[in-house]
Amino acid sequence: MVEGNGEAEQRDLFRGALEMMILQSLRRQPMHGYALVQEIQQRSEDLLRVEEGSLYPALQRMLKAGLVEAEWKLSATKRRVRTYRITRNGTKHLEREVSKFTRMLEGITRVLAPGES
Amino acid sequence: MNWVKRIFARRRLDQELSEEMRGHVEELIEELVGQGMPRNEATAAARKRFGNLTLIQEDCREVWQWAVVDNLLLQVKLAGRRLWNSPGFAAAATLTLALGIGANVVVFSVLNALLLRPLDAPHPENVYLANHFVKEQPGWTAQSYRDYLDFRDRQQGFQGLAAYGFIRVGLSAGNSTIKSWGHSATGNYFDVLELQPATGRFFHASDEHGPGSAPFIVLSYDFWRRQFGQDPNVIGKTIELNRHPLTVIGVAPEGFHGIDPLFWPDYWLPMMGADEVTGSDDRPYRDHYFVMVFGRLKPGMTPQLANDDLNRIAMQMAKEDRKDDGLASRVVAPGFAGDANSPVKKGLLGMMLLAVLVLVAACSNLASIFAVRTGDRSGELAVRMAIGSSYWCILRELLIEALLVSLAGGLVGTLVANVLLRGLTHWPLYGDLPVHLLLAPDTRVYLIALALSVVSGLLFGLLPARKVWRTDPIQAIKSGALEVPSFRRFALRDLLLCVQIAVCTLLVTASLVAAMGIRRSLRVPLGFDAQGITLAMTDLGMAGYSGEAAVAVDKRLLEEAQHIPGVSAAAITDYVPLQGNGAAWFVYPEQTTEFLPSHMAFPAMTYLVSPGYFQAAGTRLLAGRDVSWHDDHTTPNVAIVNETFARKLFGSTSVVGRRFALWATARYEIAGVVQDGKYGSLDEPAQPAMFLPLAQGVGGVMSPSVALLVRSTLPPSQVMPELRRIATAVEPRAPFVLESWDDQVDRAMLVARAAATVLGIMGVLAAMLAITGIFGMASHSVSRRMREQGIRIALGAQRLQLMRSTLGRPLALFGMGLLLGLVLGWFTSQLLEHLVSFATPREPLVLIEAIVAMVVVEVVATVIPARRVLSADAAQLLREL
Numbered sequence: 001m002v003e004g005n006g007e008a009e010q011r012d013l014f015r016g017a018l019e020m021m022i023l024q025s026l027r028r029q030p031m032h033g034y035a036l037v038q039e040i041q042q043r044s045e046d047l048l049r050v051e052e053g054s055l056y057p058a059l060q061r062m063l064k065a066g067l068v069e070a071e072w073k074l075s076a077t078k079r080r081v082r083t084y085r086i087t088r089n090g091t092k093h094l095e096r097e098v099s100k101f102t103r104m105l106e107g108i109t110r111v112l113a114p115g116e117s
Numbered sequence: 118m119n120w121v122k123r124i125f126a127r128r129r130l131d132q133e134l135s136e137e138m139r140g141h142v143e144e145l146i147e148e149l150v151g152q153g154m155p156r157n158e159a160t161a162a163a164r165k166r167f168g169n170l171t172l173i174q175e176d177c178r179e180v181w182q183w184a185v186v187d188n189l190l191l192q193v194k195l196a197g198r199r200l201w202n203s204p205g206f207a208a209a210a211t212l213t214l215a216l217g218i219g220a221n222v223v224v225f226s227v228l229n230a231l232l233l234r235p236l237d238a239p240h241p242e243n244v245y246l247a248n249h250f251v252k253e254q255p256g257w258t259a260q261s262y263r264d265y266l267d268f269r270d271r272q273q274g275f276q277g278l279a280a281y282g283f284i285r286v287g288l289s290a291g292n293s294t295i296k297s298w299g300h301s302a303t304g305n306y307f308d309v310l311e312l313q314p315a316t317g318r319f320f321h322a323s324d325e326h327g328p329g330s331a332p333f334i335v336l337s338y339d340f341w342r343r344q345f346g347q348d349p350n351v352i353g354k355t356i357e358l359n360r361h362p363l364t365v366i367g368v369a370p371e372g373f374h375g376i377d378p379l380f381w382p383d384y385w386l387p388m389m390g391a392d393e394v395t396g397s398d399d400r401p402y403r404d405h406y407f408v409m410v411f412g413r414l415k416p417g418m419t420p421q422l423a424n425d426d427l428n429r430i431a432m433q434m435a436k437e438d439r440k441d442d443g444l445a446s447r448v449v450a451p452g453f454a455g456d457a458n459s460p461v462k463k464g465l466l467g468m469m470l471l472a473v474l475v476l477v478a479a480c481s482n483l484a485s486i487f488a489v490r491t492g493d494r495s496g497e498l499a500v501r502m503a504i505g506s507s508y509w510c511i512l513r514e515l516l517i518e519a520l521l522v523s524l525a526g527g528l529v530g531t532l533v534a535n536v537l538l539r540g541l542t543h544w545p546l547y548g549d550l551p552v553h554l555l556l557a558p559d560t561r562v563y564l565i566a567l568a569l570s571v572v573s574g575l576l577f578g579l580l581p582a583r584k585v586w587r588t589d590p591i592q593a594i595k596s597g598a599l600e601v602p603s604f605r606r607f608a609l610r611d612l613l614l615c616v617q618i619a620v621c622t623l624l625v626t627a628s629l630v631a632a633m634g635i636r637r638s639l640r641v642p643l644g645f646d647a648q649g650i651t652l653a654m655t656d657l658g659m660a661g662y663s664g665e666a667a668v669a670v671d672k673r674l675l676e677e678a679q680h681i682p683g684v685s686a687a688a689i690t691d692y693v694p695l696q697g698n699g700a701a702w703f704v705y706p707e708q709t710t711e712f713l714p715s716h717m718a719f720p721a722m723t724y725l726v727s728p729g730y731f732q733a734a735g736t737r738l739l740a741g742r743d744v745s746w747h748d749d750h751t752t753p754n755v756a757i758v759n760e761t762f763a764r765k766l767f768g769s770t771s772v773v774g775r776r777f778a779l780w781a782t783a784r785y786e787i788a789g790v791v792q793d794g795k796y797g798s799l800d801e802p803a804q805p806a807m808f809l810p811l812a813q814g815v816g817g818v819m820s821p822s823v824a825l826l827v828r829s830t831l832p833p834s835q836v837m838p839e840l841r842r843i844a845t846a847v848e849p850r851a852p853f854v855l856e857s858w859d860d861q862v863d864r865a866m867l868v869a870r871a872a873a874t875v876l877g878i879m880g881v882l883a884a885m886l887a888i889t890g891i892f893g894m895a896s897h898s899v900s901r902r903m904r905e906q907g908i909r910i911a912l913g914a915q916r917l918q919l920m921r922s923t924l925g926r927p928l929a930l931f932g933m934g935l936l937l938g939l940v941l942g943w944f945t946s947q948l949l950e951h952l953v954s955f956a957t958p959r960e961p962l963v964l965i966e967a968i969v970a971m972v973v974v975e976v977v978a979t980v981i982p983a984r985r986v987l988s989a990d991a992a993q994l995l996r997e998l
Contacts, residue, residue, distance in 0.1 A: 033137060034144040053168045053176070056138060060180040072133075079144065082137045 016097060018050065018058050019067075023086055023094040026068060032081035033059065059084060067093050127181065134177055135170075142167050189517075196518040206490070207522065210483055214526025214573060215533065216882050217479035222534035222566050224472040224875070226556050227541075228465045232454045233561065237373040238310040240413075245420050246376070247278060247410045247427060249446040259406040262388075262399065264434065264441065265303075268410065271430045274423025274448075275412030279309040281375065282388065282408045284395055287659020287852055289357040294659060294852050297340075298551045299384040300375055301391035304331070307369075309413050315341075317352040317367030320387050331387040334363040338371040340383040358386070358394045360661045376411055378452040381551045396663045396821065403440040404703070404714050411451065424448040442715035467948035468875065471627055475879050476569065478620040478886045480577045481613040485893055487519060488581035488610060512582050519578025520571065527570025531563065580609060611926070614894050615934045621887035621974070622938020623945070626967040628880025630949055630956045631873035633963060637955035638869060644759070644794015645694065646735030647858035650826055651833045652693060653840050658821030660850035667821055668812050670848055672746075674825050675727060677843040683831040686733035689811060691725040691820035693858070694796045695865040699724070702815060704766065704805070707776040707784070718766055718777075721758075722796045722806040725820050730808065731757075731791055733826050741773040741789030748788075748810035750817065755788040755810060762805035763790055783816025785809075799865055800955065826858070833857035872953065884974050891978035895927045899982045906989050916987055923986050924979060931975050938971075939964065 025031065025039045033055060040050050062068045067090035073083045086094070142163050149159035164170075200207040235241035247268065248258045262280065269278040281302040288297040300306075304322035312319070315338055324331045334356055336345075345351045355362045363386060374381045388408075392398035399405035414423055427446035435441040453461045491498070498511055538556040558566075653674075657667045671689050678687040692699040703717040728745050731738050739760070748755050756777075763772040770790055778784045785807075793803050809815060825844070829836045837855050844853040902923055909919060942958040949958055956963065 032140075034141045051168065052138075052141065052166075053173045056134070056173050057176040057180055060134075060177045064180060077144075077147075079140060081140055082133065 016101065018054055019062060020094060020097050020101060021048075021050075022055075022058060022062070022084075023067065023090055024098075026084055026086040027091065027094065030083050030085035032073075032075060032083050034081070035075075036084075062090065065093075066090075127186070130181070131174075131178070134174060138167075138170060138173065142170075192514060192517050193521065196514065196521050199518060200521060206486070207525075210486065210522045211526045211529060213479045213483060213886065214523055214570070215529035217476035217530070217573070218527045218566060218569050219530030219534045219537075220475050220875075220879060220882070221469075221472045221569055222531050222558065222562060223537055224465070224468050225565050226534070226538050226558050226562050227554070228469055229559070229562055230554055230556050231378060231465060232452070232462060234555070234559075236310075236376065236451060237370070238312055240311070243414045244310065244376075244411060244451060245275075245414060245423070245448050246451050247275070247412055247423075247446060247448050249410070249427065249431060249444060258409060260408055260410055261403050261406050262408050263401070263403040264444065265408055265410050267434050268427060268430060268446075271433075272412075272423070272426055274415060274418045274426045276415050277305050277309045278410055278412040279303050279306045280388070280408040280410045281306060281385075282391070282399075283380075283382075284386075284391060285656060286358045286394055287360075287656060287850075288383070289360070294850060296656065296659065296852050296854065297383045298380075299382045299386065301388040302385045303388050306385065307335075309411070311413070312370060312373060314367040315370045316349055317365070319367050319369075325387060325389045327389070329390060329393060331389050332363050333366045333387060333390075334358070335367045335369055335385045336365060337369050337374060337381065337383055337385075339374070339381060341368045344383075356384075359396070359658050361394045363390070363394075376409065376451045379552045379554060381553050383551065396658055397818075403438060404712075420448045420450075439711065439713050442713050463948070464872065467945075468872070470945075470948065471624060471876070471879055474620045474624060475882055475886075476573060478617050478624075478883055480573045481617045481620075482886050482890050483519075483522070483573075484577035484580040485610055485613050485890060487515075487577055489893070489897065491515065491581045515582050516575070516578045520574040523570045523574025523577075526573075527566050531558075531566045534558070534566075580613070610894065611930055614890055614927070614930050615937070617890045618887055618931055618934025618971070619937035619941060621883040622935050622967060622971055623941045624876075624883035625880045625970050625974075626938070626942040626958050626963065627949055628873075628877045629963055629966045629970065630958050631876035631953045633960075633966075634953035634956040635866075635870060635873045638799050638866060641795065641799055641955070642793075643695070643799075643862065644736055644792055647862045649830065650734070650828050650858040651836045651840060651855065652858055652861070653825040653827070653844050653853050653855050654693070654823065655844070655848075655851040655853045656822050657848070657851055659852060660848055663821060664819045667819055667823070671727065671811060671823060673847050674823070674844065677847060678825055678827050678840070681827065681829070681836065681839045681843065683829045683836070684827050685830065686729060686826075686828040688730040688733035688826050689727040690730055690734075690824050690826065691811075691822045693824045693826075693861065694722075694724075694794060695798070695862055697797075697865075699796065700815075700820070702779050704762070704807070705778045705780075706766065707778060709778055712778075712780050719805055721762055722804055723815060724806065724808045725811045725814060726757075726808045727811045730826070733828050735828075736794065737792045739790045739792060740771065741787070743789060744808070744810040746812060749812035750814075752813075754783065754785045754813055754816070756785040757789040757791055757808040758787055759791050759806045760793045761803040762807055763787075765805050779816050799869065833859075869953070876953070884970070887971075887974050888978045891927060891931065891975060892981070894930070895924060895979045895982035896985075898926060899923050899985055903989065906986065907993075910989060919986050919989070920983060924983060927979060928975075931971075935968070935971050939967065942967070 021040050022036060025036055025043070031039065033052075037050050037052065037055060040048055059068065059070075063070060063084075066087060068084045069087055070082050070084050072080060075081045075083075145163035145166065146156070146159045149162055150156055154162065167173075236244055238244065246258070249260050249264060249268070250258075259282075260280075265278070265280045269280075272278060279302065281300045283298065284301050285296065285298050287294045289295075304320055304325045307314075307319040308321060314335070317335075319335055320331055320333050324333065336351070341347060341351065351365050352367065354365050356365055357363070369385070375385075386394065388400070392400065399407045412423075414420065424446060427448065431441065431444040431446050435444050501511065502508075535558060538558060542554060542556045657663075657670055662670060675687055675689055678684060681687075700723050701720040702723045703714060704719055704721045705712055705717050709716055726744060728743055730736075731743055738757075741757070744755065744757060758766075758772070760770050763770045766772075766777060767775060772787050772790060774786065776784060776786050791808070794806065795801060796804050796806055814820070825840070827836060827840060841853065841855060844851075844855075906914075906919055906923065909922070946958045958964070958967075
């Protein structure tokens with residue numbers, strides 16, 4: 001049996017970061033997968049590009065955990081798309097994760113800062 | 118259960134996912150085309166950028182863990198296909214288990230109905246019976262109303278004590294009269310049970326203001342449905358009981374049928390007015406025992422504390438009234454479950470044990486078969502293990518196969534049991550008594566069936582799996598067989614066979630004991646000859662008769678009956694032995710001055726009979742004379758007693774002319790002695806009984822119950838129309854029930870016969886399982902060593918030696934199993950005693966029969982393998998080598 005290929009997904013981003021960015025984007029407004037890729041790319045000013053291979057499994061994971069909801073809608077370009085919307089659970093999860101992440105980042109930054117000793 | 122929904126929706130979710138991702142790619146293409154790229158290049162670029170579509174989709178599916186579900190479904194499909202391809206094996210295994218599980222479901226349903234199902238009232242766990250008694254007699258729980266009142270007013274353990282009695286009356290609604298049974302109940306009856314009526318209202322303690330103040334009746338739901346088609350307008354209508362009008366005020370909730378486990382009353386009426394209906398009032402007498410008392414414990418109170426409280430009150434009461442000398446109380450849970458010594462309970466538990474043993478035997482049989490099947494597939498399994506399949510993978514496959522078989526077996530068994538149980542529910546258990554056993558399986562029964570299926574599947578699936586666990590794939594591939602090294606001293610298969618034979622011996626012994634018990638019960642002297650007698654039974658009270666007037670009707674009936682063609686003898690008695698009812702009175706020695714229950718000699722079954730009863734019933738008169746019509750209220754009281762009565766009171770059977778008393782003014786001279794008989798049940802010990810002249814009553818107390826016995830040479834079917842004609846002619850208002858006495862006696866044996874039948878079926882099942890088990894073992898042993906036998910024959914071995922080498926092992930196992938089974942049978946004889954009367958497994962005859970039966974089983978099972986050994990052709994076998 002082939003197992004544990006989930007690890008291979010962390011090529012450019014760790015899982016938590018991707019989820020946070022997706023949730024944050026969805027908090028601004030509900031959108032579909034393609035729009036999410038665009039959104040993250042634009043917001044990061046082309047620094048980040050989300051791989052579809054990571055995006056869709058992440059969306060499914062969040063659907064399963066009840067952090068987001070999906071609904072089929074017509075997009076601005078009159079295309080039938082599955083639009084994702086953040087749930088109340090998702091908002092709570094996002095806030096928790098962001099504060100955790102900020103603290104961690106702060107810690108890492110301090111450790112990595114050029115030493116004065 | 119969200120995940121269950123997801124499993125079923127997974128196809129749809131899958132499609133949505135692919136559609137979503139296709140849309141994404143298309144959008145990407147549109148974007149690239151918009152940037153000026155040619156469409157075919159844009160398509161390729163978008164595909165490249167998006168990555169491996171299938172892989173992403175797989176990753177998404179992984180998130181939902183559909184792989185696990187799909188894998189499992191695939192395994193189930195595979196196992197199903199494997200079973201489908203060996204239909205003989207699948208059918209045999211399913212059937213074996215169906216029988217084992219079916220037997221368990223049937224027995225457990227009866228157990229559930231009798232012991233586990235709680236009272237149909239709120240918080241049934243707080244409701245307890247408060248039995249009290251002066252001289253405890255087995256099976257006696259009735260008490261006096263006066264004692265009940267004292268207990269009710271002084272006790273502190275219960276929220277309230279209520280009481281009820283049984284009444285049988287003629288019930289008229291419209292112009293027809295039917296015989297019906299109900300309860301007379303104290304005013305607080307429904308309030309203590311905390312019940313709410315299905316419609317209308319109940320009566321309460323506040324309704325009771327002395328005699329005649331509460332002419333109300335509450336109908337049971339069942340009776341309401343049967344008699345009035347659930348008509349809500351029945352409230353306010355008038356129903357006549359024994360020609361006495363009562364107003365219907367309510368209907369009890371559905372399913373509620375009082376406190377007794379089997380009795381289904383048609384109605385409840387306030388005890389305050391019951392005496393006017395039945396025509397006799399037992400309430401003023403402290404030694405007339407006719408009510409059952411129950412109560413609801415106060416919160417925090419234990420049955421033991423409540424009991425101590427009641428016993429303390431009983432001691433006080435004994436000081437106040439000497440009739441209560443020796444009064445004691447016992448608080449028990451209602452139903453059979455509360456009675457620690459109930460033979461019903463012990464019998465059922467014994468039966469349950471035997472049923473489980475049948476299932477164990479079936480499982481051990483299946484375990485052997487599965488082991489052989491696993492052995493057959495050893496090559497395949499070994500290859501799979503060699504290329505990296507995990508033990509767990511193979512184990513799971515074996516388990517799924519076993520579970521599939523066991524669930525199918527459980528399903529079939531439960532279905533068959535269900536049909537059987539529905540049939541059993543409608544069995545008439547006791548004559549005209551409204552006795553029902555609600556056997557319809559409930560959730561608990563189905564859960565047990567499921568649990569049994571799964572456990573047995575795991576049991577027989579895992580035992581052979583041990584083999585897989587221990588296998589070394591390299592060895593297995595080399596030899597092509599997963600054979601555990603043979604000639605080990607004791608293999609698992611041997612143990613299984615041994616257990617199977619032991620269980621089989623035990624069950625065969627049990628069924629032999631049951632068969633012998635039934636044979637003997639048919640030969641038990643009943644004290645009467647039921648053959649050729651037709652009965653016409655009624656209650657003249659239902660037609661408004663009482664006392665002397667009833668005797669006149671009796672005489673007219675008798676006179677008419679004697680003129681029916683073919684009738685050789687006719688007589689009247691108030692109750693018929695073995696009918697499930699009757700009266701018993703306390704007997705006191707002649708010199709008794711204080712008639713206190715603590716001074717009585719014994720309670721004796723009491724029958725009021727017309728002259729010629731003994732001759733008509735075929736009861737032998739051993740000494741003295743029969744009663745005559747001259748024995749009436751103008752002459753001294755006389756009694757005919759049976760041998761046990763005479764022996765118990767006087768120590769001898771020549772007692773004609775001696776005297777005894779029932780109470781101060783009811784003194785009797787013994788006019789005759791008759792042979793002993795059976796009165797309540799076939800397996801009761803010898804009971805004292807007395808027969809008093811119909812015209813004298815019991816010390817002047819007449820009985821309105823009438824049974825006309827007619828002995829004829831013609832079959833009952835020809836006698837009945839005539840009998841019905843004269844009965845209606847003599848008293849059209851009384852509902853007569855006609856029946857042959859033989860049928861009634863048969864019914865008294867119904868439970869014993871049912872038990873014997875079930876034991877017999879289990880015995881046959883076990884024997885069949887043992888035959889297949891031994892046969893399988895012997896065949897296996899023979900075929901495994903066939904080549905070796907060829908060499909032996911060539912070297913000049915004798916046939917006996919051949920037999921010994923191949924069949925010695927199965928035979929030795931058989932011997933061990935047989936011995937074990939017999940020993941078990943010996944020690945479980947106490948269990949069987951509650952199921953079967955008149956026989957025990959400790960009798961030499963039973964032991965011999967059991968051994969013979971098992972030897973027959975063994976011979977049948979080994980004869981084919983043995984013939985194969987004997988007819989072995991050495992030359993051919995060696996060629997195959």
